[in-house]
Amino acid sequence: MRQSRLFAPTLKESPADAEIASHRLLVRGGFLRRVASGIYDFLPLGVRVLRKIEGIIREEMNREGAQEVVLPILQPRELWEESGRWSRYGDEMMRLKDRAGRDFGLGPTHEEMITALVRDNISSYRDLPLNLYQIGAKFRDEVRPRFGLLRAREFIMKDAYSFDRDEEGMRESYRAMYRAYSRIFDRCGVRWMAVEADTGLIGGDVSHEFMVLAGVGEDRVAYCEGCGYAANINLAEFRREPLSGPERPLEKVSTPGQKTVEEVSGFLGVEPRHLIKCLMYLVEGKPVAVLVPGDREAGEVKLERVLGTSEFRLFHQGDWDNFPQYVQGFVGPVGLDGVDVLADLSLRGARGMVCGSNEEDHHLVGVEVGRDFQPNRFLDLALARDGDPCPRCEGVLRVAAGIEVGQIFQLGLKYSLSMGCTYTDEKGEERPVHMGCYGIGVTRLMAAIVEQHHDERGIRWPLEVAPAHVHLVPLNYEKEERRKAAEDLYRQLLEEGLEVLLDDREESAGVKFADSDLFGIPYRLVLGRVYEESGKVELQVRSTGERAVISPEEAAGQVRQALGRIGA
RNA sequence: CGGGGUGUAGCGCAGCUUGGUUAGCGCGCAUGCUUUGGGAGCAUGAGGUCGGCGGUUCGAAUCCGCCCACCCCGACCA
Numbered sequence: 001m002r003q004s005r006l007f008a009p010t011l012k013e014s015p016a017d018a019e020i021a022s023h024r025l026l027v028r029g030g031f032l033r034r035v036a037s038g039i040y041d042f043l044p045l046g047v048r049v050l051r052k053i054e055g056i057i058r059e060e061m062n063r064e065g066a067q068e069v070v071l072p073i074l075q076p077r078e079l080w081e082e083s084g085r086w087s088r089y090g091d092e093m094m095r096l097k098d099r100a101g102r103d104f105g106l107g108p109t110h111e112e113m114i115t116a117l118v119r120d121n122i123s124s125y126r127d128l129p130l131n132l133y134q135i136g137a138k139f140r141d142e143v144r145p146r147f148g149l150l151r152a153r154e155f156i157m158k159d160a161y162s163f164d165r166d167e168e169g170m171r172e173s174y175r176a177m178y179r180a181y182s183r184i185f186d187r188c189g190v191r192w193m194a195v196e197a198d199t200g201l202i203g204g205d206v207s208h209e210f211m212v213l214a215g216v217g218e219d220r221v222a223y224c225e226g227c228g229y230a231a232n233i234n235l236a237e238f239r240r241e242p243l244s245g246p247e248r249p250l251e252k253v254s255t256p257g258q259k260t261v262e263e264v265s266g267f268l269g270v271e272p273r274h275l276i277k278c279l280m281y282l283v284e285g286k287p288v289a290v291l292v293p294g295d296r297e298a299g300e301v302k303l304e305r306v307l308g309t310s311e312f313r314l315f316h317q318g319d320w321d322n323f324p325q326y327v328q329g330f331v332g333p334v335g336l337d338g339v340d341v342l343a344d345l346s347l348r349g350a351r352g353m354v355c356g357s358n359e360e361d362h363h364l365v366g367v368e369v370g371r372d373f374q375p376n377r378f379l380d381l382a383l384a385r386d387g388d389p390c391p392r393c394e395g396v397l398r399v400a401a402g403i404e405v406g407q408i409f410q411l412g413l414k415y416s417l418s419m420g421c422t423y424t425d426e427k428g429e430e431r432p433v434h435m436g437c438y439g440i441g442v443t444r445l446m447a448a449i450v451e452q453h454h455d456e457r458g459i460r461w462p463l464e465v466a467p468a469h470v471h472l473v474p475l476n477y478e479k480e481e482r483r484k485a486a487e488d489l490y491r492q493l494l495e496e497g498l499e500v501l502l503d504d505r506e507e508s509a510g511v512k513f514a515d516s517d518l519f520g521i522p523y524r525l526v527l528g529r530v531y532e533e534s535g536k537v538e539l540q541v542r543s544t545g546e547r548a549v550i551s552p553e554e555a556a557g558q559v560r561q562a563l564g565r566i567g568a
Numbered sequence: 569c570g571g572g573g574u575g576u577a578g579c580g581c582a583g584c585u586u587g588g589u590u591a592g593c594g595c596g597c598a599u600g601c602u603u604u605g606g607g608a609g610c611a612u613g614a615g616g617u618c619g620g621c622g623g624u625u626c627g628a629a630u631c632c633g634c635c636c637a638c639c640c641c642g643a644c645c646a
Contacts, residue, residue, distance in 0.1 A: 036637085198646075
């Protein structure tokens, strides 16, 4: 690759709309340009990185026996009606009509397409198991696209779907994908973590998310360094320790105008955790009380799981008006009749607590759970926090921000039942196929790699996903002998099988180095003064800043060696 | 959807409060000369529907209205 002909316009300054490092540096380095909100052009260098990542994914998917297919982006409404998601998917699906007025959606995911393909073309247990995957564009009309490639409206995704005869087969397919994903993220050079996850709109029972730890991540994960327990914060468990405030007799006290946890705890001189926060939810039109300690948040994903419906919300102002028996700011579980009361596990047996009295301007103190009121159920409802005890061992949970780069699901029979994807077993009986699905956000992964590998000057690509292995940077390129030496070395390196970018521009050293830093190619060979004096080149390692003056042959050898270590 | 902000040359910005000649600066670009180990210097030059539409006015980048786009926070989504 000759830089003089390479379309990689670099920028000295960050574009005004780029906030985070990956977005800024990918644009400045000439990898990426914005077209519209959440929609991007990939320039040649960006495409090279994408193809590297895709190559790794293909190898590892194929290694586990998955087969590549290409499914349409443009998808007819009828198939989405079969799964029931044409209406349920909502505004996040981009929709359009053809000239005859027929409805189509731009695929936000491909369960419908793949299930239809497989059900129409398999019939026997002999056809299973089957694992099909594709790498291609997905469209999601995000409420708020942001952070460059991390939350885009059009993005590239690898999605795979497994089809098995039974549950055990499905679990084995799931394990295979877990292994493949582990190798993929290792090879992409990111520090990652697999966490237990919610299944959301996709559905199913068991799921893991693959998180790349990074400050800009929109997800939070809780993990234990002791036993390896790790889960999305939305459903992370934690061990409850006995919770009791100062012992005192049950008593109603005046708390005029004190409504929030902060107000009440300050007014009464009680720690927030010794308050019982009583949250009123409207669940499918009916009120439900949710109790958590005053210093904790209720997790809505946890709530969704125990309620078995996503049709619930915290009381709005209008709900308080419709249910005047609940006194806003003073609701409490004692004497709260005719409503389901769900309490977080931490409240079991708690004494000396403070809660609302269901009477304006009054709270109860000295409340004992079980004596003064009995919740319908004790459940895991509160969100874990950094420092909470691990649910599985004596360790402590840490909470960190992460970027979700992949998620795998055991779908079970969800789509095969609704779409009639069945096979005939050995006994001639018709059975539904057990499915799994497995996604990797390829473009998001590219951004996540940059988030973990950059400095203030530019990107530092891990060798295996870098746009090239070596950046050959001759200075004083206008000098005939320098040009000739560079061309010779360029040819040598290519013959070694290396991917080389030659900076054959007559630019100043400063310009060349600045662009080189932005590109982030792992190895830089500088042909300059040192070469003139000794015939040697300077090898610079982008990730560590190491420099060594060595002969051109040695330099090529070192890069080859590094490539050998990663098996490339 | 709510709140905040921005829109002026390829990029980054000033000018707008208080309307008034050819709308500025830096970078980039072109040409020439001099430079060449960390984004060189000098000279010359090209490049603008000032986001759009409408209004006020003798006169609008500037004031008013509507619309559009983009960014941030939140809600939503997962």
